[in-house]
Amino acid sequence: MSERHDATTPVVIAGGGWAGLAAAVSLCQHKVPVLLLESARQLGGRARSVRIGDNIYDNGQHLMIGAYHGMLTLMQEVGVDLDEAFQRLPLTLQLYKGKKMSLRMRARALPAPLHLLGALISVRGLSATEQFKALRFSRQVLRMDIPPGEDISVRALLHSQAQTPGLIGKLWEPLCIAILNTPPDLASARLFVAVLRILFAGMRRHSDMLIPRHELGALLPRPAGEFLERHGARLELGQRVTDLDIGERGVRAVQVGSRRIPCRHLILATPHVISRRLVSHHPRLHGLAKRLSRLGAEPVTTVYLQYPPETRLPVPMAGFENAVAQWVFDRRICNQPGLMAVVISARGEHMRLATGELTERVAADLARAFPRWPAHRHSQVLREKRATFCAGVGSDAVRPDNRTAVRGLWLAGDYTATGLPATLESAVRSGQSCAQTVLDAMQS
Numbered sequence: 001m002s003e004r005h006d007a008t009t010p011v012v013i014a015g016g017g018w019a020g021l022a023a024a025v026s027l028c029q030h031k032v033p034v035l036l037l038e039s040a041r042q043l044g045g046r047a048r049s050v051r052i053g054d055n056i057y058d059n060g061q062h063l064m065i066g067a068y069h070g071m072l073t074l075m076q077e078v079g080v081d082l083d084e085a086f087q088r089l090p091l092t093l094q095l096y097k098g099k100k101m102s103l104r105m106r107a108r109a110l111p112a113p114l115h116l117l118g119a120l121i122s123v124r125g126l127s128a129t130e131q132f133k134a135l136r137f138s139r140q141v142l143r144m145d146i147p148p149g150e151d152i153s154v155r156a157l158l159h160s161q162a163q164t165p166g167l168i169g170k171l172w173e174p175l176c177i178a179i180l181n182t183p184p185d186l187a188s189a190r191l192f193v194a195v196l197r198i199l200f201a202g203m204r205r206h207s208d209m210l211i212p213r214h215e216l217g218a219l220l221p222r223p224a225g226e227f228l229e230r231h232g233a234r235l236e237l238g239q240r241v242t243d244l245d246i247g248e249r250g251v252r253a254v255q256v257g258s259r260r261i262p263c264r265h266l267i268l269a270t271p272h273v274i275s276r277r278l279v280s281h282h283p284r285l286h287g288l289a290k291r292l293s294r295l296g297a298e299p300v301t302t303v304y305l306q307y308p309p310e311t312r313l314p315v316p317m318a319g320f321e322n323a324v325a326q327w328v329f330d331r332r333i334c335n336q337p338g339l340m341a342v343v344i345s346a347r348g349e350h351m352r353l354a355t356g357e358l359t360e361r362v363a364a365d366l367a368r369a370f371p372r373w374p375a376h377r378h379s380q381v382l383r384e385k386r387a388t389f390c391a392g393v394g395s396d397a398v399r400p401d402n403r404t405a406v407r408g409l410w411l412a413g414d415y416t417a418t419g420l421p422a423t424l425e426s427a428v429r430s431g432q433s434c435a436q437t438v439l440d441a442m443q444s
């Protein structure tokens with residue numbers, strides 16, 4: 001049935017993470033009234049800044065790449081100067097094992113895919129046989145497309161491609177965990193290959209690393225919030241959506257505690273665990289709830305260590321082999337000299353360590369790699385238990401798209417079927433495509 005949009009009834013968006021913000025900005029650009037309800041006291045969701053005492057931390061160090069077109073476009077649309085916001089570097093991997101550099105690889109100034117094939121040819125830390133096997137696999141990846149029904153684990157894929165344990169440990173396992181936030185025994189080869197293809201087959205600058213020069217709040221949440229307010233959207237913080245009112249003909253209202261907000265279009269831009277909870281007792285959405293329950297979750301832990309301000313990493317980010325710490329980022333780039341952000345992705349033994357012990361183990365990993373550093377002065381551990389969905393084998397086949405079985409109810413979030421792992425780019429693309437789907441529905 002055709003529906004004329006009532007210009008006074010806003011599209012309600014539940015969730016002010018990067019997906020919800022992307023959807024809100026797109027709708028505002030089409031002059032559609034928007035009401036954004038966010039349960040927290042700030043925007044940004046899983047990519048936000050947090051104030052602890054006198055310090056501002058990111059809830060987790062984030063790394064972006066040049067192929068994040070949706071995110072970069074959105075940032076520009078809300079007025080962010082990209083050159084100022086990011087340090088752009090060719091893809092570089094520098095790993096330490098104890099105090100020795102165990103791997104160094106840097107994308108070359110050549111057209112794709114030679115930029116990364118060249119990196120593998122000039123890599124330090126792999127034997128000639130490992131180099132040859134890595135190169136052969138990288139070339140295979142360009143031709144690979146694993147259908148959703150034929151997904152296997154990343155480890156099974158690597159074994160089938162004759163990648164040796166040493167090569168897997170030094171190169172592919174750290175990459176898999178960094179890209180999918182899921183260990184290679186569980187991780188989806190389909191998603192892994194999809195990302196490797198973006199890195200290898202896209203333009204050279206698509207594989208560039210974009211390291212934020214600002215805390216996360218300043219990258220998108222604050223500029224997007226200001227853009228939305230300038231364009232007449234209503235942003236309400238501290239407003240938790242508690243229930244959905246769904247009738248025979250579709251969405252009727254959204255409930256925030258005892259407050260009922262009538263709406264005809266509702267975008268659930270909440271994390272998949274919350275979306276599942278909200279839809280689970282509506283009979284027409286049981287199938288969706290079941291799919292969402294199969295997505296699972298993986299953590300990311302960030303250990304911040306504050307050293308004296310003159311302490312520096314030799315490169316903006318470095319990795320570790322055989323250590324609790326996985327990657328360390330020098331926050332000097334964010335005007336936080338001496339602050340190191342150590343990232344530990346996915347599940348693992350570190351989750352069983354108490355905060356003090358984890359900090360000591362991570363500090364010891366850094367001390368081994370950089371023995372001249374003085375002791376750190378203070379530390380902060382931030383654990384995000386549900387940082388991303390678990391990008392396990394078959395997970396891509398379970399991800400829903402923006403539509404639901406209920407008229408007027410839409411989904412946006414990193415977990416929807418974007419073909420990408422749970423990333424800022426996936427969240428933003430999902431928000432943008434959701435807004436487009438809502439606009440199409442309003443006009444049909």
Ligand SMILES: Cc1cc2nc3c(=O)[nH]c(=O)nc-3n(C[C@H](O)[C@H](O)[C@H](O)COP(=O)(O)OP(=O)(O)OC[C@H]3O[C@@H](n4cnc5c(N)ncnc54)[C@H](O)[C@@H]3O)c2cc1C
Binds near residue numbers: 302423
């Ligand atoms: C520690 C960490 C490190 C990461 N590192 C990277 C990285 O390096 N690169 C990268 O690309 N990605 C990274 N990610 C993933 C990235 O942050 C997420 O994919 C992205 O932020 C998800 O955005 P979203 O909008 O889909 O969901 P969310 O950010 O979860 O947004 C959902 C919003 O809904 C709100 N909400 C929840 N319940 C309700 C309710 N009932 N009513 C109203 N509002 C509600 C939440 O408060 C939240 O603001 C990382 C994530 C974490 C946690």
